[in-house]
Structure formats: structure tokens, C-alpha cells
Amino acid sequence: MRLDQFIATTSPLSRKEAKRAIAGGRVGVDGQPCRHAATHIDDSARVTLDGGVLTLAGERYLMLNKPVGVVSATTDSDHPTVLDLLPGDIGRGLHIAGRLDADTTGLVLLTTDGQWSHRVTSPRVRCPKTYRVTLSEPLSDGALHALEAGVTLRHEPRPTKPAEIRRLADREIELTIVEGRYHQVKRMLAAVGNHVDALHRQSIGPITLDPGLATGEFRELTRSEIDSVA
Numbered sequence: 245m246r247l248d249q250f251i252a253t254t255s256p257l258s259r260k261e262a263k264r265a266i267a268g269g270r271v272g273v274d275g276q277p278c279r280h281a282a283t284h285i286d287d288s289a290r291v292t293l294d295g296g297v298l299t300l301a302g303e304r305y306l307m308l309n310k311p312v313g314v315v316s317a318t319t320d321s322d323h324p325t326v327l328d329l330l331p332g333d334i335g336r337g338l339h340i341a342g343r344l345d346a347d348t349t350g351l352v353l354l355t356t357d358g359q360w361s362h363r364v365t366s367p368r369v370r371c372p373k374t375y376r377v378t379l380s381e382p383l384s385d386g387a388l389h390a391l392e393a394g395v396t397l398r399h400e401p402r403p404t405k406p407a408e409i410r411r412l413a414d415r416e417i418e419l420t421i422v423e424g425r426y427h428q429v430k431r432m433l434a435a436v437g438n439h440v441d442a443l444h445r446q447s448i449g450p451i452t453l454d455p456g457l458a459t460g461e462f463r464e465l466t467r468s469e470i471d472s473v474a
């Protein structure tokens with residue numbers, strides 16, 4: 245879609261007013277002012293008008309507190325999926341912005357907005373994800389420093405990006421990573437000779453799991469949560 249059309253669709257401005265707003269420097273694309281009405285807006289673009297993020301009307305955004313045993317998929321023949329936790333047709337058209345393993349609990353974001361979920365999951369954006377990790381062994385200082393610096397995972401040439409770690413208890417840490425590789429947290433801990441007993445995602449970028457949501461519950465995101473994803 246062209247930029248002027250995107251603005252006319254997502255804001256109260258007409259196509260003519262959108263063109264004027266673009267020419268006047270009021271419109272940003274991916275953090276840069278954009279003065280070309282014909283600019284192509286793809287699925288990953290972040291468009292702002294006077295600093296406010298624009299999203300296609302009718303898009304929906306949910307957070308869910310995923311229980312153990314539920315799979316992060318839209319369909320599965322053997323296990324319940326996160327969409328099965330949403331009553332009626334609430335789940336219609338939603339996709340998952342960042343999957344969790346079946347035995348991982350915590351924050352899952354669901355949306356109909358492909359541009360928004362791309363910003364959450366794209367490796368280029370490096371959106372931080374924070375996990376509470378219960379370990380089988382206490383984490384040694386050496387292992388902690390190795391994880392902070394980046395470790396090499398089995399069958400992968402590139403080391404992980406530096407992680408942030410906070411010790412919470414003897415066998416419990418808070419770990420923040422900016423990538424989303426396959427089974428990344430479990431493989432990172434395996435790379436330093438430890439083992440993940442339990443894994444819980446607390447936040448994705450600026451969005452934190454609502455402490456009022458019991459396991460299996462969900463709620464709509466607030467406008468400021470939606471707009472907080474840069």
C-alpha cells in the first residue's frame with residue numbers, strides 16, 4: 245500500500261490531507277521523516293503521524309498467560325492450542341507474535357496485525373524478551389559471565405547476542421535475550437552445563453505479563469501497550 249493511502253486508511257485524514265501531512269514532514273516511517281507519498285508500506289513498516297503510531301482499523305491485540313501443556317500454534321491435532329483458550333470467535337484471525345515451548349508458561353501476544361507482530365519478532369528489531377528461569381543447578385559465576393558475553397549453541401556457528409542476567413535465588417535467574425532462536429533459553433543453559441527445569445516469560449519489549457491474569461487467562465492490550473512496541 246502507498247504511504248498516503250495507508251494514512252488515509254488509518255487516520256481521520258483524507259487522501260489529500262494525508263499528502264499534505266506527508267509533504268509537511270508530519271509523517272514518519274521506521275523512525276525517519278518521510279516526505280514521499282508514493283513510498284511503499286510493507287508489513288513491517290512502523291508509520292507515525294505527529295509521533296503517534298498508526299495501525300489498520302479493526303486490528304486486535306491480546307496478551308495471554310500460557311499454561312504448561314498448551315502449544316503455541318493456531319491448530320494442533322494432539323494438544324490444546326493457545327487459541328483454544330479463547331472463547332467463542334475471539335481467536336478468529338489472530339496469530340502468535342513469538343511462540344513458547346509447550347512446557348513454557350507466561351506471556352504470549354496474539355494479534356491480527358502483521359506489521360506489529362513483525363516488529364515484535366523480527367531478528368533485526370532485537371526486541372528484548374525476559375524469562376524467569378528455574379535451573380537444576382545453581383549458576384556458577386563463570387557460566388553467568390559466559391551467558392552475558394554470548395555462548396555458542398550446538399549446530400550453530402554464530403554465538404548468541406549478549407544476555408542480561410539477574411540472580412533471583414539459588415537456582416533461579418531472570419534472563420533477558422534479544423533473539424528468538426529455537427529453544428534458545430534451554431540451549432543457552434545447556435551450553436554452560438546447566439539445565440532448565442522451568443521457564444516462564446515475563447515480558448516482551450515494554451509489555452509485561454499482567455499480574456492480574458491467572459494461568460490460562462487473557463486480556464486485550466491497552467492502547468499504550470500497543471503503541472509502546474517501537
Ligand code: URA
Nearest residue numbers: 345348427428429430
Ligand atoms: N527459549 C526456550 O528454550 N523455550 C521457550 O519457550 C522460549 C525461549
